[in-house]
Amino acid sequence: MEMVLQQRAAGGGCRLGPRPAASTAPSAKQEQEQEEVKEAAAGPDAELRRGPWTVDEDLTLINYIAEHGEGRWNALARAAGLNRTGKSCRLRWLNYLRPDVKRGDFTADEQLLILDLHSRWGNRWSKIASHLPGRTDNEIKNYWRTRVQKHAKQLNCDVNSARFKDAMRFLWMPRLAERAAAAQSSSSSAAPAASLRQQAISGDGHGLGGSALMTMTNGADRSPSSVVTTTSSPCSSRTSSGSTATVNNDDYYKAAAPAGGGDDWAAIQRDQEFWSTASNLQQLAAGGDDQQLLFPLADLPMMQDLSGWVQGFSEGAAPETHQLWSLDDIWRMH
């Protein structure tokens, strides 16, 4: 325990001392409230501690909560003798010290879930976190900001844009689903979603016939903005425009294949051609001028089969008519 705490206390950085003035100056009332909180928590002569938690502080908090339980954080901070605000104690406990906090990289399953839930609820980190046992809202938020937003930036689009959402739905999420399924097949301790995904991919009991049929739906209204079915062998699917598209998993997975495993985004992002393709297809779908494309579409390795897929990159597409599977559907089947 001591060693773990030592590592945790030593890990990660944060500022020490007072932070710089905020861009919006606090009101006199707010300043007074803050002073009162300080004095109430530590007495008029004591300066509240800020910044990284020490091992001693962690142990004090853990022991106090083990004995008295959590809640009433300001009172807890005082009673435990911690020279911290209740807020700080609560955050430290919930995001770090709680025994069920899961640490380490997000699994493909978890990433998939985050993407799906964020597409529905937006930046409702706490709500999203409630669906990922052991993960904190802070962790998910950090993940989103450091990984997802970074790649939106690299695509020169906003993370909330339809373009980026389409890229997530059609490129990243199917890929994650497949990786999660692969991970599931090599693991005996499977999450329910993983086992369901495996069923979906193997077509077990759902008439999928060996295809990884996965359609991501659009936001709160749950209506698909467009449809792509992915298969391990070419198959046809009807697009929002009514044309038939054949999207071969092997093609775009090949294009996005990780050089050596690791982070999915990193793997996809490494392949500049892949992103350029997505970017160009988006421009084409939006009626962009072919002359503006980064390179001739005819040269793209995926172009033969993507005429329909391009339509998927347009906004406001009509709902699909054939069978759609969302994560919800898969979840329910379990």
Place this chain on the structure above:
DNA sequence: AAGGGCACCAACCGCTGTGAT
């Protein structure tokens, strides 16, 4: 080896919601 740049993430802040008085 040095140092500059960047990703990561713990911890902060302001604000809002909620329940008690």
Place this chain on the structure above:
DNA sequence: GATCACAGCGGTTGGTGCCCT
């Protein structure tokens, strides 16, 4: 209904450490 205290949420910051040149 008004006020207060507290809990909780989402946005932001900046130190640490890794990676690249």
